[in-house]
Amino acid sequence: MQLLETTFWSAGGSRHGMAERLGFSKSKANTLIAGLIEQGLLAESGLQESSGGRRAENLQLHSGLGVLIGVDVGATSLDVAVLRPDLTPLAQHAEAADVRQGPGVVLARVRTLMRELLAQCGFGAKDVLGIGVGVPGPVNFAIGQLVNPPLMPAWDSFSIRDYLREEYVAPVFVDNDVNLMALGELWRLRRSLSNFLVIKVGTGIGCGIVCHGEVYRGAAGSAGDVGHICVDQEGPRCHCGNVGCVEAMAAGPAITRMAIEAANAGESVALATCLREKGRIDAIDVGEASRAGDAAANGIIQRAGNLIGQMLASVVNFFNPSHVFIGGGITRIGPLFLAAVRQSVYQRSLALSTRHLEIQYTPLGTQGGVIGAGVLALHETLKVRGVAP
Amino acid sequence: MQLLETTFWSAGGSRHGMAERLGFSKSKANTLIAGLIEQGLLAESGLQESSGGRRAENLQLHSGLGVLIGVDVGATSLDVAVLRPDLTPLAQHAEAADVRQGPGVVLARVRTLMRELLAQCGFGAKDVLGIGVGVPGPVNFAIGQLVNPPLMPAWDSFSIRDYLREEYVAPVFVDNDVNLMALGELWRLRRSLSNFLVIKVGTGIGCGIVCHGEVYRGAAGSAGDVGHICVDQEGPRCHCGNVGCVEAMAAGPAITRMAIEAANAGESVALATCLREKGRIDAIDVGEASRAGDAAANGIIQRAGNLIGQMLASVVNFFNPSHVFIGGGITRIGPLFLAAVRQSVYQRSLALSTRHLEIQYTPLGTQGGVIGAGVLALHETLKVRGVAP
Incomplete structure (x- = not known):
């Protein structure tokens, strides 16, 4: 769904602006937007500054969509954040870690932190829309597994996705940590x-x-x-x-x-x-x-x-x-x-x-990893739900 | 125009195959194809092998579109070819050359070869649909000029496009020779x-x-x-x-x-x-x-x-x-x-x-340069004519 995609990458905007950016007619845009609002995907939040004439509503991804969890597993650090669909952090935590302890130890800690951070901002497992995880090694993106990671051999072929899904119905996406930093920058730069x-x-x-x-x-x-x-x-x-x-x-x-x-x-x-x-x-x-x-x-x-x-x-x-x-x-x-x-x-x-x-x-800065993980989580979740290209 | 683009990259195909590849309904595809045939862009050539049932027509770019000229200027060689819209060479010529002689000498020879090769296959300047030129140095693709080329300093900022346009109304596109080889491979591989x-x-x-x-x-x-x-x-x-x-x-x-x-x-x-x-x-x-x-x-x-x-x-x-x-x-x-x-x-x-x-x-092989130049010429010409994306 181009419209949802554009709203996400542009961090919101007016109906008119969206229609223009996508080359849609006003009436086509209005019909699509009405549909997305009905589905609970988009929301009109407040009024945008107008350059004269009628004031335009500011379209955003609906906050009721749920929250995102971004996890950034570094070789010696661990960052976890709960984020709104517009990538604003609601709660986050960073600590030293050693990835060589293996997926059992590290991911058990990730699971605990996820639970604690969600509770901190009044959410539970069912409110999670999508989970993004960055890891410091080569990842087969399609299956969400590390492949021969030199810094973390114990993680080879371990299914991070299956492990985290035991507690969440939300989809889990895994990528290389630097790809997520790139995704975070792409989002920061509004593409x-x-x-x-x-x-x-x-x-x-x-x-x-x-x-x-x-x-x-x-x-x-x-x-x-x-x-x-x-x-x-x-x-x-x-x-x-x-x-x-x-x-x-x-x-x-x-x-x-x-x-x-x-x-x-x-x-x-x-x-x-x-x-x-x-x-x-x-x-x-x-x-x-x-x-x-x-x-x-x-x-x-x-x-x-x-x-x-x-x-x-x-x-x-x-x-x-x-x-x-x-x-x-x-x-x-x-x-x-x-x-x-x-x-x-x-x-x-x-x-x-x-x-x-x-x-x-x-x-x-150090936020890049969890922000990128949040971008991955939202973007891929919208895709598997069939509402993003 | 997605349909024309798909016909080009797939080197032709059936109506049904095209519609399927583009996710169009049969009726939408038929309407679009009829329009393109009327504009003289597509042609139905003979009958395709059918897997049973009605025999499907084979769609191709219309040969009446004109011919393409591909030019591959190497550091020590010069290749020129006249090609059909489906990239079949109609006439071609290769010779040793020295790019350091400067654009005046080299391009005068290119112009002579273009004229001779066109005549060989019974065409004139007015039959040329588009011209593609590859050169062995960094090119500013938007303006079709070399930028600080180390192997050919005399060519810096020389407008190859303007020079060749004196004799042809067809658009001229210039790119780095290796980019054209890549474009040629992309075409050979049908993407x-x-x-x-x-x-x-x-x-x-x-x-x-x-x-x-x-x-x-x-x-x-x-x-x-x-x-x-x-x-x-x-x-x-x-x-x-x-x-x-x-x-x-x-x-x-x-x-x-x-x-x-x-x-x-x-x-x-x-x-x-x-x-x-x-x-x-x-x-x-x-x-x-x-x-x-x-x-x-x-x-x-x-x-x-x-x-x-x-x-x-x-x-x-x-x-x-x-x-x-x-x-x-x-x-x-x-x-x-x-x-x-x-x-x-x-x-x-x-x-x-x-x-x-x-x-x-x-x-x-050595054909890569002129084939790539032909692909560039056709693809960009369809683009400037507003019929390719």
Whole structure:
């Protein structure tokens, strides 16, 4: 149903605006809208600012449709949110987690959090319209299962969908976490950009691709697996078996490894102090040391940014996106990382590809995952119900 | 006009088949078809094999629509063909050329060839429905001009469209040569594949991208510019200013350079003989020496194939295509090159991306360029005439 789809992507609008956008006549639009209102799918909420003449009603997805649940399972984090059909969060929760504990432990926690968050805002299992789940590995989207996930082997072929459906009648949709970030950005941008990338840098490195205005998943669902692009033929061996993968050299664990080496080699007082006091160093600590002027920390961030920029330069030459949004844990490391990425890309990519290219941190920040999961849940639910294309 | 579009992409079919494919009722389809036949756009040609019952007419684009001209300007070659609306070549010609002579010289020759080929099959300028031109550089598709083409600086911002329009009223469409090869494959495949790549290896290296069933040109029209992806940080300097670009290390001129080095170093009798007798060595000579068992020639081909495979591994990880078709002059070098490309890709790409990946030489061969130019000409002409979407 084009009309419902347009209302969703445009986050509401007037009857007149909708009809215009879809090239429908006023009478055709009015008939369709009346039908959707009768079915309880659309609602007229208040009055829109008018440019003169009759005031137009603002159409929105009906809040009585129910609520959405967005789940973002990261390698080391877990985010769950209850959202309205217009993606406003009603309740949400974030905590540290370890995906390697396996689906039994992690999803039991997800189920508890879902129950608690629903109760917090006065809803129950029957009010849930759809559930979206993002996971940090390659997903067969059609069946909602992970396929050979390198970071989480215990999840291979586990049916997240069946597990969560024990408690909910609502449909469950599972996708790669970065695809959901891309879907979230597409929603935030009201689909105003057609060709862009979202790069997530955390424990691993992945890429969400938007092509011709749609999330692109590839022939086997593994598109965007940029973490294992080679940036150094003489580089260290990666867990995938190859050498010089950008993920092995520049993601979170590599930053930690470089920081520990710098601390132990006496190259950085700040990092050595951190290691002694906390017993560990993570990317945020390196970011803090860098902001305090630590030269070794600066060097590590620049090296990671340059390597990721080098990978990105290949991808930009190939895909020529208009925007690259960088998200994931790395964004908390500060602006120096972004500058290093930009430097590498602008140096290594062709002029025509970078002339209008924007590289920035993703504006949705850590919210991107659950928002994207909510978008997936609503969009796919409307589709299976036969009311969205 | 969906119906015309479907007739074109499916290379004809029965009324019933068309209606079914488009989800139209029989009566709606019949009304639309009658209109298109009246406008002289569709024709009923003969009778289709029937599976019983009434025999169905075979619908095709009307041959009276006129002819198409496909032009494929390569860096060192020129192909021109006159084609029927169903892309059957009526007359064609191929010759060596040097694109660096500039648009004045090359396009004057194109104009002469167009006139001669039309005359050969009994047509004149007024019978031309549309003209498609492929060029070996980045094109601003909307205005039909090359933008900073590295191989052909004299063509920058030259209006190929205006030049050819002096003699023809038919619309002229210009695109990158590899995009046209991709369009040609899409037509050959009757759009049965949605996500694939066409790599052209000749003087340069370029890539045509098909995504969601459409040729993807990128945000600035430079998508697929894979020739300047870095495969060796310590590699030689490329004309683009960077080091280790795959084009500088593995395209035609690099193969020639390696062959001359091998000949001069006394590593290959076959290559030395070729150099002495012909005064030069090209990729085809290296292919011949290799097929005759020359170890140095084998080594050169393997090295070029491995480097291109290394670049392709990055692209396959990112894009996860179902097929990669390799075309351009390199295909005449023989099967060893293809084997070396495959070896690198299967070794360097992720298992999920390569599980069902097919890498092969493009079945359209050297015809791909002019066929693609014909597809572009017809498709875009129907569009500007308002009868295709």
